[in-house]
Amino acid sequence: MSEKTDALILELAKELVGEDAADLLKYLLKKRSEITDEELAKELNVKPNEVRKKLYLLSEQGFVTSRKTKDKDSSLFIYYWRVNLDQINDVLLNRKRMILDKLKIRYEQEKDSLFYFCPQDNIKYNMDEALENEFKCPKCGSPLQYYESEKARQFLEQKIKQLEEEIEKETKRGKNNNN
Structure with a gap:
């Protein structure tokens, strides 16, 4: 290893x-x-x-x-x-799959929702939370600003693709080692 x-x-x-x-x-x-x-x-x-x-x-x-x-x-x-090297590879692979699932959920949230953030506290709020607080930070009262999530989506897409490739490669390697 x-x-x-x-x-x-x-x-x-x-x-x-x-x-x-x-x-x-x-x-x-x-x-x-x-x-x-x-x-x-x-x-x-x-x-x-x-x-x-x-x-x-x-x-x-x-x-x-x-x-x-x-x-x-x-x-x-x-x-x-x-x-237990064989088992550890399975543990790592399962962990990567779990992380991949979470990244996909996060990506869908970023894609399907509008966000606003507080420039003072750097806290992000979804549209409902921003509207509920009249587009003011509930913590400090600063006006919330629109959050452009394109960079976050691109980053998540890249990480998702990278993890999918790693999982596929490791799954194939595992199958080849078992044959």
Whole structure:
């Protein structure tokens, strides 16, 4: 995986599981091999229970996976953990799809509505809100100005196209890897 992809994965992990668990994922991404929770705890100089909690959080979101074996001497189970690269790609792809849906909704709003904004507070209001407040900012009383949304629509169109292309390319790559 590239550094860019790793950075994206870590950013998503921070959002979903928090900074501490994301730091553990960062360590596992650098390690790129299986490791037990006990070894991880030793290497990171933290308690094994803390490591396990973070691993379980990461596992619930699909970032890591484990393999279970039984210790011959103690009959206890030993878990070997590693980054779940296949699942992470699916997580990232689903996140991109969610963002794409939100961008499309925003684009439709920009396309179908008139907006006004307050030059003082830089807050945008739709036509109904502007009319309701007699085209004055409800916060500071300044007259609202017409908001030209053409640039916003162009920007959204560009981002939508870019995301659609990324999703299509990654979906094809995923299908090719599964064949």
